[in-house]
Amino acid sequence: MDSTFGIIFSAIFVTNIILSQFLGLCSFLGVSKSLKNSLGMSAAVAFVMILATILSWVIYYLFLVPYDLVYLKTLVFILSIATLVQLVEMFMKKNMPTLHKAMGVFLPLITTNCAILGIALINVQRDYTFAQSITNAIGTAAGYTMAIVLFSCLRERLEGPEMPQCMRNLPIALITASCMSIALMGMSGIH
Amino acid sequence: MLKELTKGIIKENPLFVQLLGVCPSLATTGSLTNALGMGAAFTMVLIGSNLIISAIKSFIPEQVRIPSYIVVIASLVTVIEMLMEAFVPDIYAALGIFIPLIVVNCIILGRAEAFASKHGLWSSLQDAVGMGIGFTLALAIIATFRELLGTGKLLGIPVLGAAYHPMLILILPAGAFITMGFVFAAVNYLRQRNEVRHG
Numbered sequence: 001m002d003s004t005f006g007i008i009f010s011a012i013f014v015t016n017i018i019l020s021q022f023l024g025l026c027s028f029l030g031v032s033k034s035l036k037n038s039l040g041m042s043a044a045v046a047f048v049m050i051l052a053t054i055l056s057w058v059i060y061y062l063f064l065v066p067y068d069l070v071y072l073k074t075l076v077f078i079l080s081i082a083t084l085v086q087l088v089e090m091f092m093k094k095n096m097p098t099l100h101k102a103m104g105v106f107l108p109l110i111t112t113n114c115a116i117l118g119i120a121l122i123n124v125q126r127d128y129t130f131a132q133s134i135t136n137a138i139g140t141a142a143g144y145t146m147a148i149v150l151f152s153c154l155r156e157r158l159e160g161p162e163m164p165q166c167m168r169n170l171p172i173a174l175i176t177a178s179c180m181s182i183a184l185m186g187m188s189g190i191h
Numbered sequence: 192m193l194k195e196l197t198k199g200i201i202k203e204n205p206l207f208v209q210l211l212g213v214c215p216s217l218a219t220t221g222s223l224t225n226a227l228g229m230g231a232a233f234t235m236v237l238i239g240s241n242l243i244i245s246a247i248k249s250f251i252p253e254q255v256r257i258p259s260y261i262v263v264i265a266s267l268v269t270v271i272e273m274l275m276e277a278f279v280p281d282i283y284a285a286l287g288i289f290i291p292l293i294v295v296n297c298i299i300l301g302r303a304e305a306f307a308s309k310h311g312l313w314s315s316l317q318d319a320v321g322m323g324i325g326f327t328l329a330l331a332i333i334a335t336f337r338e339l340l341g342t343g344k345l346l347g348i349p350v351l352g353a354a355y356h357p358m359l360i361l362i363l364p365a366g367a368f369i370t371m372g373f374v375f376a377a378v379n380y381l382r383q384r385n386e387v388r389h390g
Contacts, residue, residue, distance in 0.1 A: 020364045022218040026297065029213065071273065074291040075265035082261065112295045114214050121288055166380035170210070174372030181365035 004135050011139030013187040017115055018147040019180055020188075024115030028148055029173060031106070038152040044106035046141035048116055051088070052081045053137040056120035057130055077120050078112075085111045115144065151177065195314050199321030205298045206329035207378045212298045215289050216330055217367040223346050226334035228282035230327025232271050232290060234320070237299050239267040241319035244307040251308075260303045265294045298326060336370050337361045 031037045092100040123133040219229040275283040307315040341361030343351040360366045
């Protein structure tokens, strides 16, 4: 599964970041009430995920490994990702106001999103090369987009029908997510 | 005198009431052992971070407080990660990436910002222990359902006997979502019933 296609396919369907690895659930449940927000969030996640992957890969193999500081990776990754996102946001606000308007509000939110740090750590854990890491980040972001966009469409539908009061909102959303996860289980045999 | 301790367990339970820390509560509740391991690691980090942040709160400049909290939390997580790898390697392997991800657990940062940075050491310790117990309890409840119905065992010991046909789906990812959905529905139901009675 280490070919480009294998990594992307696996990241989208087999080990989907939300529906089978449970990363980034806060944003998945939080902003999925409308399709428009989900799209903005997906774009921001894709952007930050690729950026964070590049940054963490460079830091890990250029600084941490040569100086034998691998045990500091969690600390270094979270700080560098947070700083980078902050800088990008400032740059975007000044030079690209339209883009900032579309996804700017989501940027600070995803600095501490576990999906971003999770992918940085998973890439290192699996000893991916630079190209493989980027591929994995792209595939994962695509998987995130697929899950959150489909989920927000389903959630818009859930507003209408009658159901017991205690099932409204979050409980029924989680059960819907469970059905989506079952649908993806059909892919789990593919290697 | 112990009111800061008890509030985190039921009234302000981090998972059921504040809806924080959803990711680990789905990912680590496939077995009760893992859930308790996660709860213990989480509680230790929370106690450490609340104590340290409460102790140094007057030295941290207002503008850089969030990054400072993150540094404190990330260092503690690294320490706990190494301890777990050394002493409980099985649980460490089972929890995998979710131990380093305690860094971005919103409960810990939330308690640092909302509580430890404004209260003394003793209150912060109580707050951390209470929230830790509350979160562990919530994880244990979800894990009990999943492990018992999904495998017929509890803590790895067969409980339901050979006649029980395990519902395998509950220990798979889909089962995590569905169990969580029903547990949340039950919590909502109890809360709404309480409101009707008292309100």
